[in-house]
Amino acid sequence: MLRRHLNFLIVASENLFRYKGRTIFVILCLVAILFPFITAIALSEGVKSQSLISVENGADIYLTHDLYGRNAAVPLSAIKEIQDVL
Numbered sequence: 001m002l003r004r005h006l007n008f009l010i011v012a013s014e015n016l017f018r019y020k021g022r023t024i025f026v027i028l029c030l031v032a033i034l035f036p037f038i039t040a041i042a043l044s045e046g047v048k049s050q051s052l053i054s055v056e057n058g059a060d061i062y063l064t065h066d067l068y069g070r071n072a073a074v075p076l077s078a079i080k081e082i083q084d085v086l
Contacts, residue, residue, distance in 0.1 A: 063082065065078075
């Protein structure tokens with residue numbers, strides 16, 4: 001049984017060296033397909049890890065003021081009301 005697998009390995013390695021152009025082309029295609037996929041997975045895992053750290057160490061309450069559809073600083077006149085709530 002082991003001899004059979006060894007024969008497959010020998011034939012496969014001989015074919016790799018016999019057809020160098022095809023071998024290089026297939027390897028380049030695999031790299032071109034897998035590299036962006038693996039890079040995207042690594043980036044998404046990094047962003048996920050950083051967001052979990054941010055949530056754990058972040059503020060308990062995040063307060064913003066909406067000014068014409070954009071976040072703005074909370075007006076000083078509202079600070080007294082906010083402190084009464086907290």
